[in-house]
Amino acid sequence: RLAPDAVIVDAELPSRDTLEHLAQLGRRFPRPIVMLADQDDPQVSLEAARAGVSAYVVDGLAPATVRSLVNVAIAHFQAHDALRSELGRVQQSLEQRKAVDRAKCLLMERQGIGEEAAYQRLRKMAMDRRLSLYELACELLG
Structure with missing residues (x-):
């Protein structure tokens, strides 16, 4: 007090x-x-x-x-x-970056696209849904 x-x-x-x-x-x-x-x-x-x-x-x-x-x-x-x-x-920023990178890899595997294209898709999806890249990544990985 x-x-x-x-x-x-x-x-x-x-x-x-x-x-x-x-x-x-x-x-x-x-x-x-x-x-x-x-x-x-x-x-x-x-x-x-x-x-x-x-x-x-x-x-x-x-x-x-x-x-x-x-x-x-x-x-x-x-x-x-x-x-x-x-x-x-x-540390929080690093964890968020790791999640975004894992989500990007997931898109690359599932859709057979390159790293830059996967990142651009993530950005567009996040903007369309008014989410941060980290929030979107958590949803995709969840």
């Missing part, structure tokens, strides 16, 4: 349960997570990174340093999120 810019967690030495809860939180409400810990354990910091923690800091910090750290974590999180979104768009 509050939609914070970041989540700051202060823990002596985070447990596996804490890290799992943070991972679930991150999947449900994606936000940069900054973890402040009192003890350094390389395995725990690695697990924290895998759980989605954006920054893992050992020992106390001055307020100005915390603010700077949170700002950097937010910037990195936003860049990572933009890359993840772009990857999703590219």
